[in-house]
Amino acid sequence: MTVRFGYRGYRWGYLMLAGFVLASCATGDVDDATPCSSDTECAPGICDSLSGECVDRIDTNNLPDVPKVDAGLDEGGNDQVDLGDDADRSDMDAPVPCVPACAANEVCSMGACVSACDPACEEGATCTADGCQYPVCSAVGATCDPTTAVQGAFACSDIGDGTGICLDSCTEEFSASTCGAEFYCIDVGDTEPNLGCVPSLCDVDADCGTDTCLNLDNGFGLCLPAGAKAAGAVCDASLSECGQGLYCRRNTAGANPGVCTKLCDPFTVGSCGAGSFCGSFVTQREGLCSTNQSVSGTDAFDLCSPAGSWCADHIQCLAFSTFDGCISYCRPGTSDCDSALLDGSPSVCNNYLYPGIRTQGACLPECDPLEADPCGPGAVCVDSGPDAGICRTTCTAATRVADCCNNATTCNFQCVNGLCE
Numbered sequence: 344m345t346v347r348f349g350y351r352g353y354r355w356g357y358l359m360l361a362g363f364v365l366a367s368c369a370t371g372d373v374d375d376a377t378p379c380s381s382d383t384e385c386a387p388g389i390c391d392s393l394s395g396e397c398v399d400r401i402d403t404n405n406l407p408d409v410p411k412v413d414a415g416l417d418e419g420g421n422d423q424v425d426l427g428d429d430a431d432r433s434d435m436d437a438p439v440p441c442v443p444a445c446a447a448n449e450v451c452s453m454g455a456c457v458s459a460c461d462p463a464c465e466e467g468a469t470c471t472a473d474g475c476q477y478p479v480c481s482a483v484g485a486t487c488d489p490t491t492a493v494q495g496a497f498a499c500s501d502i503g504d505g506t507g508i509c510l511d512s513c514t515e516e517f518s519a520s521t522c523g524a525e526f527y528c529i530d531v532g533d534t535e536p537n538l539g540c541v542p543s544l545c546d547v548d549a550d551c552g553t554d555t556c557l558n559l560d561n562g563f564g565l566c567l568p569a570g571a572k573a574a575g576a577v578c579d580a581s582l583s584e585c586g587q588g589l590y591c592r593r594n595t596a597g598a599n600p601g602v603c604t605k606l607c608d609p610f611t612v613g614s615c616g617a618g619s620f621c622g623s624f625v626t627q628r629e630g631l632c633s634t635n636q637s638v639s640g641t642d643a644f645d646l647c648s649p650a651g652s653w654c655a656d657h658i659q660c661l662a663f664s665t666f667d668g669c670i671s672y673c674r675p676g677t678s679d680c681d682s683a684l685l686d687g688s689p690s691v692c693n694n695y696l697y698p699g700i701r702t703q704g705a706c707l708p709e710c711d712p713l714e715a716d717p718c719g720p721g722a723v724c725v726d727s728g729p730d731a732g733i734c735r736t737t738c739t740a741a742t743r744v745a746d747c748c749n750n751a752t753t754c755n756f757q758c759v760n761g762l763c764e
Contacts, residue, residue, distance in 0.1 A: 498539030510539030519561035
């Protein structure tokens, strides 16, 4: 018959058994007891370290099975564990199967079916035995798996927690590119470039909390971190030190230190207040207030001085070969050039003056494409609308730098269809 004890009962039973064996050797056979100092003197028995006498060795292989507290606590009872040398422990390591088998979105754990998705999947994902699975992008705003960055005509942007959001792909980074209104082409890749159309974050500073809204073209706004420095304070342009609505204007050499300066809308007259004009474009839609004003001309096409100063909002004094003149900046398709008249003749917004930038130009005299040579050497009059044209610089691929950049060290213009842009 198998004897069963509780764990504590087993320990006391074992000590009582050992005590009985020792007592029988020490009393019943006291005359025959043999003194010892090591086990070798008592073989096949052992030398008791307390009495210094030889006693019988206990065969642990013949001890009874004893209980062990059940780690699973599934039945409130105890499992029997064989402590002898012949114990078979293979059943302790074997996995416990699930009966019946688990569903397609479950896994078997300790004999129980549990969800394969913990935490639960985000909306748009399906839970499978391999975890949350997302469908391939088919619409902007849908949830996607960011481990596959490019998904057809979409870019999957990682938004954290292993999930992504589908965006339209685009081709020209940090521009309106092929994006819709109020979107901008930004690299949303994690480990490699992945251009996607990101929605606007703001229109005004209040949309950014305590940060600054920087407006770009295409109706897109970007929230920039703001610091605590006031207007006029010295700043580091590489840090976010200026307060909300301010921007760190670099020094005349285009380096640090800078000065915290108020941002303004160049195309809204008077946005900087009396005695200051909005110029020094930061983006195509946003400039910095300046008190560096022309001492002579104030309107478009006026003579002015010194070069680089501001004649008025979005009108800068630019140097030409024989004179300095006030030139108005403009946005194509707007009325920015309506008041820019040269001897009473209207001007047109030429947006091929800056390499790669089509959203901003300068108000220049219009040309007539039907005239023989209205733009002079190295240029051609290109039709830009009803009864108007703009002068474009001509080029060849082989002479692009000389034609488009006057042999400048850095030339960002490209020669496209024989014209610089």
